[in-house]
Amino acid sequence: xxxxxxxxxxxxxxxxxxxxxxxxxxxxxxxxxxxxxxxxxxxxxxxxxxxxxxxxxxxxxxxxxxxxxxxxxxxxxxxxxxxxxxxxxxxxxxxxxxx
Amino acid sequence: xxxxxxxxxxxxxxxxxxxxxxxxxxxxxxxxxxxxxxxxxxxxxxxxxxxxxxxxxxxxxxxxxxxxxxxxxxxxxxxxxxxxxxxxxxxxxxxxxxxxxxxxxxxxxxxxxxxxxxxxxxxxxxxxxxxxxxxxxxxxxxxxxxxxxxxxxxxxxxxxxxx
Numbered sequence: 001x002x003x004x005x006x007x008x009x010x011x012x013x014x015x016x017x018x019x020x021x022x023x024x025x026x027x028x029x030x031x032x033x034x035x036x037x038x039x040x041x042x043x044x045x046x047x048x049x050x051x052x053x054x055x056x057x058x059x060x061x062x063x064x065x066x067x068x069x070x071x072x073x074x075x076x077x078x079x080x081x082x083x084x085x086x087x088x089x090x091x092x093x094x095x096x097x098x099x
Numbered sequence: 100x101x102x103x104x105x106x107x108x109x110x111x112x113x114x115x116x117x118x119x120x121x122x123x124x125x126x127x128x129x130x131x132x133x134x135x136x137x138x139x140x141x142x143x144x145x146x147x148x149x150x151x152x153x154x155x156x157x158x159x160x161x162x163x164x165x166x167x168x169x170x171x172x173x174x175x176x177x178x179x180x181x182x183x184x185x186x187x188x189x190x191x192x193x194x195x196x197x198x199x200x201x202x203x204x205x206x207x208x209x210x211x212x213x214x215x216x217x218x219x220x221x222x223x224x225x226x227x228x229x230x231x232x233x234x235x236x237x238x239x240x241x242x243x244x245x246x247x248x249x250x251x252x253x254x255x256x257x258x259x260x261x262x
Contacts, residue, residue, distance in 0.1 A: 001103055001104050001107040001147070002214060003214060003215060004209055004214065005107060005111075006107075006144070006148070007205075007209050008206060008209065009111050009114065009115075009144070011201075011202050011205040011206055011209070012115060012118075012202060013114060013115070013118050013137075013141075014201070014202075014205070015198040015199065015201055015202035015205075016115070016118040016119055016121075016122055016198065017118070017122070018194075018197065018198040018201055019122050019194045019195060019197075019198040020121060020122030022190065022193070022194035022197055022198070023122070023188040023189060023190055023191050023194040024122070024188060025188065025189055026127060028127060028169065028172055028173055028176070029122075029127060029130060031169070032121055032122075032130055032131065032134050032169070033121070033122060035134060035138075035161075035165065036118055036121060036122070036134070036137065039137070039138065039141045039161075042141065042145075043141060043144055043145075046144075046145055046148045046150055046153060047148055049148075049150075050148040050149055050150070051215050051218060052215060052218065053218040055224065055227045055228055055231050056231075058150060058152075058153060058224065058228055059228065059231050059232065059236050061153060062153070062156065062228075062232075063239065063243060065156060065157070065160055065161065066160070066243055066246075066247065067243070067246065068161075068165070069160050069161075069164055069165060070246060070247055070250035071250075072165050072168055072169070073168055073250055073254050074250050074253050074254060074257075076168055076169065076171075076172040077253070077254045077257035077258060078257065079172055079176065080172060080175055080176060080257070080258070081257050083175070083176040089176050092189070
């Protein structure tokens with residue numbers, strides 16, 4: 001399989017994740033879309049690393065995975081705090097900062 | 100058709116189907132389970148790209164850790180049984196247009212770029228990875244540790260009892 005096949009697969013998964021982030025009302029559903037997008041980026045990084053025989057892509061995707069896990073943990077902690085205060089995690093109803 | 104090509108098409112089909120299920124299914128809990136399938140399929144893509152170490156990391160951290168955390172969050176914010184767990188989507192047409200535009204832009208860029216020369220000899224990945232992490236990327240690795248500690252402190256701060 002050529003490099004272009006993997007990059008196209010990554011672009012497709014990225015587009016699907018973007019669709020999820022834009023259309024989901026639930027904050028947890030939005031986070032799932034962000035997960036898909038970050039995964040697509042990892043596919044690209046590893047594919048470039050494999051086809052250029054450069055370990056930098058693998059190191060990069062290791063760092064991305066670690067940062068993503070921290071981001072998910074913090075994001076879900078924020079979601080739980082919002083749920084405690086506002087009793088909802090529907091993104092449309094979280095308009096506390098609206099002027 | 101080589102084994103890699105057949106495997107690629109199989110894994111790509113599974114990955115795309117489960118990704119679509121993540122963003123389209125009504126039940127939020129099912130969406131998380133489909134996300135687990137998509138994450139494992141991504142790990143198999145890493146295997147096809149001859150990175151077995153990343154496959155292990157993907158299984159441990161993503162399919163093991165992230166999915167568990169998300170399930171906990173859903174259990175704390177929704178009732179597992181009952182109708183509240185269903186979720187609706189909004190602006191479906193607009194979202195489809197935006198993501199299709201992004202996809203077309205990326206693929207258009209890909210079509211312009213030429214294919215790289217095939218690489219025949221590859222260095223030992225695991226040994227090279229270990230040397231890179233303590234050599235040129237040592238400072239980045241330390242910064243990552245600082246980030247993880249900061250995230251841990253932030254999560255503890257958010258989860259503290261009200262008093």
